[in-house]
Amino acid sequence: MSDRKAILVIGAGDATGGAIARRFAREGYIACVTRRTADKLQPLVEQIRADGGEAHAFGSDARKEEAMVSLVETIERDIAPIEVAVFNIGANVRFSITETTARVYHKVWEMACFSGFLMGRETAKVMLPRGRGTIIFTGATASVRGREGFAAFAGAKHALRALAQSMARELWPKNIHVAHTVIDGSIDTEWIRTNFPESYAKKDRQGILSPDSIAEAYWQIHRQPRDAWSHETELRPWMESW
Amino acid sequence: MSDRKAILVIGAGDATGGAIARRFAREGYIACVTRRTADKLQPLVEQIRADGGEAHAFGSDARKEEAMVSLVETIERDIAPIEVAVFNIGANVRFSITETTARVYHKVWEMACFSGFLMGRETAKVMLPRGRGTIIFTGATASVRGREGFAAFAGAKHALRALAQSMARELWPKNIHVAHTVIDGSIDTEWIRTNFPESYAKKDRQGILSPDSIAEAYWQIHRQPRDAWSHETELRPWMESW
Amino acid sequence: MSDRKAILVIGAGDATGGAIARRFAREGYIACVTRRTADKLQPLVEQIRADGGEAHAFGSDARKEEAMVSLVETIERDIAPIEVAVFNIGANVRFSITETTARVYHKVWEMACFSGFLMGRETAKVMLPRGRGTIIFTGATASVRGREGFAAFAGAKHALRALAQSMARELWPKNIHVAHTVIDGSIDTEWIRTNFPESYAKKDRQGILSPDSIAEAYWQIHRQPRDAWSHETELRPWMESW
Amino acid sequence: MSDRKAILVIGAGDATGGAIARRFAREGYIACVTRRTADKLQPLVEQIRADGGEAHAFGSDARKEEAMVSLVETIERDIAPIEVAVFNIGANVRFSITETTARVYHKVWEMACFSGFLMGRETAKVMLPRGRGTIIFTGATASVRGREGFAAFAGAKHALRALAQSMARELWPKNIHVAHTVIDGSIDTEWIRTNFPESYAKKDRQGILSPDSIAEAYWQIHRQPRDAWSHETELRPWMESW
Numbered sequence A, B, C, D: 001m002s003d004r005k006a007i008l009v010i011g012a013g014d015a016t017g018g019a020i021a022r023r024f025a026r027e028g029y030i031a032c033v034t035r036r037t038a039d040k041l042q043p044l045v046e047q048i049r050a051d052g053g054e055a056h057a058f059g060s061d062a063r064k065e066e067a068m069v070s071l072v073e074t075i076e077r078d079i080a081p082i083e084v085a086v087f088n089i090g091a092n093v094r095f096s097i098t099e100t101t102a103r104v105y106h107k108v109w110e111m112a113c114f115s116g117f118l119m120g121r122e123t124a125k126v127m128l129p130r131g132r133g134t135i136i137f138t139g140a141t142a143s144v145r146g147r148e149g150f151a152a153f154a155g156a157k158h159a160l161r162a163l164a165q166s167m168a169r170e171l172w173p174k175n176i177h178v179a180h181t182v183i184d185g186s187i188d189t190e191w192i193r194t195n196f197p198e199s200y201a202k203k204d205r206q207g208i209l210s211p212d213s214i215a216e217a218y219w220q221i222h223r224q225p226r227d228a229w230s231h232e233t234e235l236r237p238w239m240e241s242w
Helices: A016-026 A038-049 A067-077 A102-131 A150-172 A189-194 A197-205 A211-223 B014-028 B039-051 B065-079 B101-128 B149-175 B190-195 B197-204 B211-223 C015-026 C038-050 C065-079 C102-130 C151-174 C191-197 C197-205 C211-221 D015-026 D038-052 D066-077 D102-130 D150-174 D192-195 D195-206 D209-222
Strands: A008-009 A030-035 A055-061 A082-087 A132-140 A176-183 A232-235 B006-010 B030-035 B055-059 B082-087 B131-140 B177-183 B232-235 C006-008 C030-035 C055-059 C082-087 C131-140 C176-183 C230-237 D007-009 D030-034 D055-059 D083-086 D131-141 D176-183 D231-236
Touching: A008 A016, A008 A067, A008 A102, A008 C015, A016 A030, A016 A038, A016 A082, A016 A211, A016 C211, A030 A038, A030 C030, A030 D083, A038 B177, A038 D083, A055 A067, A055 B039, A055 D015, A067 A082, A067 A102, A067 B211, A082 A102, A082 B065, A102 A132, A102 A176, A102 B101, A102 B149, A132 A211, A132 C038, A132 C197, A150 A176, A150 B149, A176 A211, A176 B131, A189 C055, A189 C211, A189 D209, A211 A232, A232 D231, B006 B014, B006 B101, B014 B039, B014 B082, B014 B211, B030 B039, B030 B065, B055 B065, B055 B232, B055 C151, B065 B082, B065 B101, B065 C082, B082 B101, B101 B149, B101 B177, B131 B149, B131 B211, B131 C038, B131 D209, B149 B177, B177 B211, B177 C102, B190 B232, B190 C006, B211 B232, B232 C230, C006 C015, C006 C065, C006 C102, C015 C030, C015 C211, C030 C065, C038 C055, C055 C065, C065 C102, C065 C176, C082 C102, C102 C131, C102 D150, C131 C151, C151 C176, C151 D102, C151 D150, C176 C211, C191 C197, C211 C230, C211 D209, D007 D066, D007 D102, D015 D030, D015 D038, D030 D038, D038 D055, D066 D102, D083 D102, D102 D131, D102 D176, D131 D150, D131 D209, D150 D176, D176 D209, D192 D195, D209 D231
Parallel strands: A008 A030, A008 A082, A030 A055, A082 A132, A132 A176, A176 A232, B006 B030, B006 B082, B030 B055, B082 B131, B131 B177, B177 B232, C006 C030, C006 C082, C030 C055, C082 C131, C131 C176, C176 C230, D007 D030, D007 D083, D030 D055, D083 D131, D131 D176, D176 D231
Antiparallel strands: none
16 A cells, blocks of 8 residues: 555646646556546546556535545545645636626636645645655746736736745745646647637647647656756747747 | 826825825825725825825725725716826735635735736726826735745735736736836835834835835836836835845 | 036947936936947037036947946046946847857947946946945846847847846945846837838837937936835836737 | 767766766767867766767867867767757856956856857757757856856856747747756755865755756756747756745
8 A cells, every 4th residue: 555646636627637647647646636527537537547547536626625625635545645736727718907807807816726725735734744745736828927818817827826936935845846837838629629720730740739748747847856856847839939 | 177186095004005195195196095994094194185185085995896896986986087096905924835724815815916906907997998097006025936935925916916917918008007016125114113123223224115215116107208118116125135 | 526426328329328318417417428439429418518417428449348447437537426327238130040150149248248247347346435326237128038030139138137137236235226227119219210110100109219218217216215226127118019 | 870869068077068968878869078178078988988878079169169160060970960969068156246357257258158159059050951959058046147246157147048048939940949957056066065065965865956867857858749848947956945
């Protein structure tokens, strides 16, 4: 039992979270994947199992404190110690400032930032006594730059980055590797395929980020030796202008 | 009536907000100052009046959408057009990540960021049809850097900065000057005097920011000609290390 | 004699340097203006004198150490103590990396950076014993971001910014205000008028920076009280996208 | 012959450059290593050969254009196409601004920046027709922040970073991966061992960067798939405060 170790991926409903879970499962990590409702995670769980890995799906509302507390407790008690935690919930919306409702502004922050705080805090709590662990927050260009129409989304992403930085400065010296990524470009997902066919058309020339490439980067961050850790890693396609 | 113009200062309960109100009142702006309860604003209002200015105090919870909507409506209808809006609510708390409660994390964001969103949106709404105005958000070092113990405060401040940037990119081309300050250092307040006597002791050598100096900087930002606007202005004492 | 104080403007051949000299001359500073050959500075000197100010033109190659040493010595001995020094030499060239010759790369650095180092060091030397002074370096967007075609120019500008930052951290606690500006946008000059008529056409709508507005910003930086100094100030037209 | 590929490491005299050469040699790259005089490189060459790799040492003054041109030509003609180029020359000196001589300021720039420009340009020239390659520049904390005493060093490092950014924006769309690292912390070298015994004492607890860990990071940058490239990678020990 002592060798078992889990990766928790909050927000595994999209292609990126799924690819990260698969990548770590391939290395022997037990993938604990969540989204609001568990049933949509079945194909991912089956795929990991078919590849010889172990996976568990959880329906859990990441914005609810009790749900996050209970999720982490359940995994630690029934499955395995959480060695790696990945926060991967986005909430990309676009509204002019005068058309941004208080409800939208609050909701985007709850999904893309507050949930990250809950995951970060709860997993830090179980990692600290073990003096070991990796916590990665997924960011975007909006994490580092505000833009017309993105007051809500950039606000949540900036706050998540501040969380990652604050946690890193506190937890690195306790041997917990807190990292943040800045994904700059479209990711190859069903949603992009449908809504942005021009972006998707760059796929043949690798002009769109593949979830597997992102997953590989997360794996490399996790396996960095602690004398040379990265905090922030930016990833963008070779064709992307920036 | 056409010459009358107001400055709205949200969070005028501290020394900085008060100094800003006084500085603009000296230039003929009608100071509309708020904090949660209006009565504590009376000394400020009286001081402005004694100096020959006009001032109005409002008790208003900046975190409540209806309160902000009604505040802006009242001033526009009964007092004067809001030419300048300043957001000045802080919420500097320090907790390790595991000791940051969900309540604190949420509350700090509500006070230091969500209120700013409400003020920014509501004042933008009245400025846009006039094609004119200045909106300034007060930031701090935590706006640009996370730090151990500051997950909540830095999160709110980063999000506020993202709001200011997003609004600037949208509203500058509509002749509304959105700006953000980064105040880096202690400010000469009652609170610092009491809690950080060593910081306060630097006052004689001007090693602590005077609210009047900050107010002067805000006035200068407001009067910049539009062919040479600043978005972000950092202010720190000459003795401060950074 | 004790009230006399000089401003040294290195690179006053263009509109910006000239406007800065005029602005400070209006406040009683003796304008000491330089460019490679002094004769082209005569119109500026005459204009300042016609406005009731005092001005002196120097032909001086800012890239030559002995020339800079001698310039500062001459002003200090024969004219007045240098209270303010402004570095304003640009060298905006654009070449793809493979077409950037070693000569161009070196020359751009010499003009836009090494000269700034010489001015900064020599004026710091005379200001330090007096414990007083302001040194401002003019930057551009290329100071903070590299871009295709700008390896040489961005290199020099980044290095100048590093100089300004390093000097600020060393000299602020000695009461010398070292500042850096980031001018983001076209400036209204003869050169823009001729080469970029579309940029120039924005002038009526103040979509192009006026040298006088930049000069005003420099004046405001200089007169900041030392409890609230800015190090970096960005200036851009309201219409500029960023 | 078609499978043969070289890595060029400019500045392989220190531990980091040597470790990078060894890491890539282990993957089949022919290590072409340089420093001012070739003889000191013999132990490195022998070590790589003993491990079954191929290595060639060159004495070459990286600051001389003809030397760099000839070096790249020689390798391309006699050894193998340069697939990877790494610039690794530092020049960390510390002087107060008034004690920084023009000679030191110029020299530090020549070593730590101008040489990098020459390497970058010459290797880009041979990579462009092949539409393939990786160019990595080694940076430091001084690449992103000026500091008291570091006007010369930070200037060169900032300029090198501007070069890397400008080259990346130009060459990424041509399938050449230009990257920059920010090494933040002491590296385990003979020099640190001798001059900073307290830094060195952290070695047991991995509080000092190991050249092998840095080399591994460079290898990972090189093998990133082009749909998810990093431009800037920061590396620092878990114990380092930042």
